[in-house]
Amino acid sequence: MLDKLERDVFDSDVMETPQVPKGFAPPIELVGVSKTFDSVVALSPLDLKFEPGKTSVLIGPSGCGKSTILRLIIGLIQPTTGEIRFENQVLKPGNLLEIRRRMGYVIQDGGLFPHLTARENVLLLARHLHRAEEQMRARLAELCQLTRLSESVLARYPVELSGGQRQRVSLIRALMLRPEVLLLDEPLAALDPMVRATLQSELKAIFQHLRQTVILVTHELAEAAWLGDQIILLRQGAVAQAGPFDTLRDCPADEFVSEFINTQRKLGLP
Amino acid sequence: MRLLALVSAALLAGQRPVASAPLQPVVIGSKKFTESYVLAEIANRAMERSGLSTQLRPGMGGTIILWEALRQGAVTCYPEYTGTLREVILKPIDPATGMTSTSNVQQLRERLAPFGVGMTGELGFNNTYALAMRRQRADSLGIHQISDLKNHPDLPVGLSHEFMGRADGWPGLCSRYGLRMRNVRGTDHTLAYLALAKGEINIIDAYSTDARIAEEDLVTLRDDQDFFPQYQAVFLYRLEADPRVLKALRSLEGTLPERKMIQLNALAERTRDYSKAAASYFHERNPSHHHPLSANLARWTGRHLLLVGLSLSASILVGIPLGIWAGRPGGLSEIILGITGVVQTVPSLALLAVLVSIPMLGIGPQTAIVALFLYGLLPIVRNTASGLQDISRPVRESSEALGLEPRARLTKVFLPLASRSILAGIKTSAVINVGTATLAALIGAGGLGEPIISGLNLNDRALILEGAVPAALLALLVQTGFAFLDRLLIPKGLRLSGA
Numbered sequence: 001m002l003d004k005l006e007r008d009v010f011d012s013d014v015m016e017t018p019q020v021p022k023g024f025a026p027p028i029e030l031v032g033v034s035k036t037f038d039s040v041v042a043l044s045p046l047d048l049k050f051e052p053g054k055t056s057v058l059i060g061p062s063g064c065g066k067s068t069i070l071r072l073i074i075g076l077i078q079p080t081t082g083e084i085r086f087e088n089q090v091l092k093p094g095n096l097l098e099i100r101r102r103m104g105y106v107i108q109d110g111g112l113f114p115h116l117t118a119r120e121n122v123l124l125l126a127r128h129l130h131r132a133e134e135q136m137r138a139r140l141a142e143l144c145q146l147t148r149l150s151e152s153v154l155a156r157y158p159v160e161l162s163g164g165q166r167q168r169v170s171l172i173r174a175l176m177l178r179p180e181v182l183l184l185d186e187p188l189a190a191l192d193p194m195v196r197a198t199l200q201s202e203l204k205a206i207f208q209h210l211r212q213t214v215i216l217v218t219h220e221l222a223e224a225a226w227l228g229d230q231i232i233l234l235r236q237g238a239v240a241q242a243g244p245f246d247t248l249r250d251c252p253a254d255e256f257v258s259e260f261i262n263t264q265r266k267l268g269l270p
Numbered sequence: 271m272r273l274l275a276l277v278s279a280a281l282l283a284g285q286r287p288v289a290s291a292p293l294q295p296v297v298i299g300s301k302k303f304t305e306s307y308v309l310a311e312i313a314n315r316a317m318e319r320s321g322l323s324t325q326l327r328p329g330m331g332g333t334i335i336l337w338e339a340l341r342q343g344a345v346t347c348y349p350e351y352t353g354t355l356r357e358v359i360l361k362p363i364d365p366a367t368g369m370t371s372t373s374n375v376q377q378l379r380e381r382l383a384p385f386g387v388g389m390t391g392e393l394g395f396n397n398t399y400a401l402a403m404r405r406q407r408a409d410s411l412g413i414h415q416i417s418d419l420k421n422h423p424d425l426p427v428g429l430s431h432e433f434m435g436r437a438d439g440w441p442g443l444c445s446r447y448g449l450r451m452r453n454v455r456g457t458d459h460t461l462a463y464l465a466l467a468k469g470e471i472n473i474i475d476a477y478s479t480d481a482r483i484a485e486e487d488l489v490t491l492r493d494d495q496d497f498f499p500q501y502q503a504v505f506l507y508r509l510e511a512d513p514r515v516l517k518a519l520r521s522l523e524g525t526l527p528e529r530k531m532i533q534l535n536a537l538a539e540r541t542r543d544y545s546k547a548a549a550s551y552f553h554e555r556n557p558s559h560h561h562p563l564s565a566n567l568a569r570w571t572g573r574h575l576l577l578v579g580l581s582l583s584a585s586i587l588v589g590i591p592l593g594i595w596a597g598r599p600g601g602l603s604e605i606i607l608g609i610t611g612v613v614q615t616v617p618s619l620a621l622l623a624v625l626v627s628i629p630m631l632g633i634g635p636q637t638a639i640v641a642l643f644l645y646g647l648l649p650i651v652r653n654t655a656s657g658l659q660d661i662s663r664p665v666r667e668s669s670e671a672l673g674l675e676p677r678a679r680l681t682k683v684f685l686p687l688a689s690r691s692i693l694a695g696i697k698t699s700a701v702i703n704v705g706t707a708t709l710a711a712l713i714g715a716g717g718l719g720e721p722i723i724s725g726l727n728l729n730d731r732a733l734i735l736e737g738a739v740p741a742a743l744l745a746l747l748v749q750t751g752f753a754f755l756d757r758l759l760i761p762k763g764l765r766l767s768g769a
Contacts, residue, residue, distance in 0.1 A: 160766065
C-alpha cells in the first residue's frame with residue numbers, strides 16, 4: 001500500500017519539485033538551552049542539532065521534555081538559559097514572527113480554529129499575508145492530493161471532521177506556505193489505531209517526498225522507528241541517547257535506554 | 271468619559287442650554303411633585319406671553335439636582351421654597367452663617383448672589399410640611415395636633431424620603447415633640463396617599479397646599495409647637511438671564527394665595543394636565559400645549575432609543591477594548607473588573623445625582639447617557655474578558671505558532687471565538703439600559719420615564735402604563751433583536767455544536 005502511495009505521490013505531475021533546502025543550510029540548533037517552570041526543571045542545559053532534510057524524532061516517557069523542545073523552537077515559550085538558532089539566526093522577539101512563518105506546527109488535536117471552515121483554516125495565514133489567491137488554490141489542491149484529503153471536505157467546519165481528517169487539514173495548514181521545517185507534536189496520538197496506522201504510512205511518504213527537516217514528538221517507539229531517521233531519547237530533561245533506531249536498539253548507552261526500548265518492544269513492535 | 275461627554279454634547283447640540291447665549295431658550299425646571307410642575311407651567315406661560323422662547327424640564331428630581339443645575343446654568347429658573355433654601359441649600363454650604371428660620375428675603379438674596387442666583391419675592395402661599403391623617407381615623411383616636419401622637423407610638427407612618435432625611439423634617443420634629451414612633455417607613459409621596467387610603471399607614475407627611483388634603487378628606491395635625499418653618503414659594507433664577515425672565519417671574523409675585531394654589535393643584539390632579547392648571551391661572555380656555563398620545567409616544571420612545579443607543583454604543587466601544595485588556599493574564603484583570611463592578615453597585619439615582627454635580631455634565635440627556643454608559647460597561651467587559659479567557663490552549667497556541675501577529679490573532683481568531691460571550695454581554699447591557707433609562711426623566715433627559723414619573727405624581731395609572739408598556743416592549747424587542755444578531759454575528763462553526 002505504501003509503495004502504491006509513494007508511486008501516486010511521486011508520479012503525480014501536479015506535484016511540485018520536491019523542496020530541497022538550499023545547501024541543507026537551515027539546521028535548527030539548541031545551544032545550552034534549559035527550561036525551568038516555577039523552579040521545576042523541564043530541560044537541563046542541552047545542545048541539540050537537527051539534521052536538515054531528515055526526520056528527527058523526540059521520544060521519551062511523559063515529562064521528559066520532548067514537547068518542551070518543540071514549544072521552544074516555535075517560540076511559544078522562551079528558554080531559561082541558552083539560545084535557539086534557526087539558520088544561524090538566534091530566535092528573539094524581533095524575528096520570531098518571520099521565523100514562525102517558515103515553520104509548520106501540528107499538535108495532537110490539530111488546533112484548528114472552530115469558527116472557520118477547513119478551507120478558511122488552511123488559508124488563514126496566506127490570506128492574511130495577501131498571497132495570490134490563484135496560487136494558493138493550486139497549492140491547496142496539491143496538498144489535498146499529498147495528504148489524500150478530498151477537497152470537498154474543506155467546506156466543513158472542524159466539528160464536522162473526523163479525527164483523521166482534522167489532522168490532515170492541520171498538516172495542510174502547516175505546509176501551506178512551504179515551511180522549511182515541520183514540527184509535529186504527537187500528531188497521531190489522539191487517533192484510533194487503524195486511522196493512526198494509515199496516517200503513519202502516509203506521513204512517511206509525505207516526509208520522503210518533501211525531504212524536509214521534520215521534528216516529530218511521539219511517545220510510541222514503533223512510530224519513532226518507522227518515521228525517524230534519527231531518534232533522540234530523552235529522560236528527565238536530558239538526552240539519554242541520540243542516533244538511528246538500530247543504534248539505540250543494538251548499542252543502548254545505558255540501562256534506561258535498553259529498558260525503554262525493551263518495554264515498548266514487548267508490546268509487540270517492531 | 272470626557273470624550274464621551276463631548277460626543278454626546280455635540281450630538282445633542284441645540285438641546286443643550288447655555289444660559290448666557292441670548293438665542294438659547296429659557297430653561298424652566300421643576301421638582302417632581304404636582305405643585306412644582308404647575309408653577310413651572312405658569313412661569314412657562316408668563317414667559318411665552320412676553321415673547322421668550324422657553325423649554326420646560328419638568329420633574330427633574332430632588333432639590334439638590336435642581337440647585338446644581340441652576341448653579342451651572344443648565345436651567346434658568348425653577349420654583350423653590352424659602353424653607354428649603356435655608357435648610358437644604360444654604361445651611362450645608364456654610365453652616366457658620368447662622369441661617370435661621372427667621373432669615374428674611376433680603377438676607378436670602380444676599381446669600382444666593384455669590385452663586386449667580388437670584389430670588390423673586392414671595393408668590394403668596396406658604397407650603398410648609400404638615401402631618402396628615404384621614405379625618406375619620408384622627409377623630410376616632412382623638413388626635414388633633416402633633417403632640418397628641420406621643421400617646422400613639424404604634425401608628426404606622428409613611429414618609430417621603432426627603433422628609434425623612436431632612437433636619438427640618440422628621441428627625442427634628444421627633445426631637446422637638448419627643449415623639450418615639452416605632453413604625454416608620456419611607457415611600458414615594460404619591461404612593462403614600464394610596465397606602466393611607468387603604469389604611470396600611472395612618473400618618474403621612476404632606477404639603478399644606480396639597481390638593482388631596484381636601485379631596486380625600488384628610489386633616490393636617492396642628493403644629494402646636496411651631497416646629498415647621500415657613501416655606502414661602504419663590505422662583506430662583508440665574509442673575510445673568512434675560513431681564514424679561516425676571517420681569518415675567520416678578521409678575522407672579524403675590525398672585526398665588528394658598529387657596530388659589532390648592533385649587534390649581536386640585537385642577538392639575540383632576541384633569542391630569544399641568545398646563546390646564548396653568549391656563550386656568552391665566553384664565554385661558556384652551557391650553558395650547560396638547561399633544562396626542564401617539565405624538566408623545568413617538569417623542570418619548572425616540573428619546574429613549576437615543577439614550578439607550580448612544581450609551582450602549584459607548585459601552586461597546588469602551589467595554590470591548592477594556593475586556594480585551596482585562597482578559598489578559600495578570601492582576602490588571604481583577605482591577606478592571608473590580609472597578610466596573612463597583613460602578614454597577616451604585617444605586618442608579620445616586621449615580622445620577624453624583625454625575626449631575628459634575629460641571630461638564632449637569633442636567634440633561636448627556637448625563638443620563640454617561641450614567642447608562644457606566645452601567646452598561648460591566649457586562650460587556652466581563653463577558654469579553656471571560657470569552658477570551660475560555661479559548662482553549664491548543665487554539666491559542668496554534669494561532670501563535672502559525673505566525674499571526676498579536677493583532678491578527680485577536681481579530682481573526684480570538685474575538686470571533688469570543689463573539690457568543692461578547693454578544694451575550696452586550697445583550698445584558700442593552701436590557702439593563704432600556705430599563706434604567708426610564709430614570710433619565712428624573713434629570714430632565716426625557717424618555718419613557720417621563721410619563722411614568724408624571725403618572726406616579728398624578729396617580730394616573732394609564733399615564734404610567736403609557737411609559738411602562740413601551741419600555742417593556744422595547745426590552746422584549748431588544749431580546750428578539752439579539753437572537754437575530756446571534757445568527758448574524760456568531761460564526762456558523764460555533765453554532766453547529768456546543769463548541
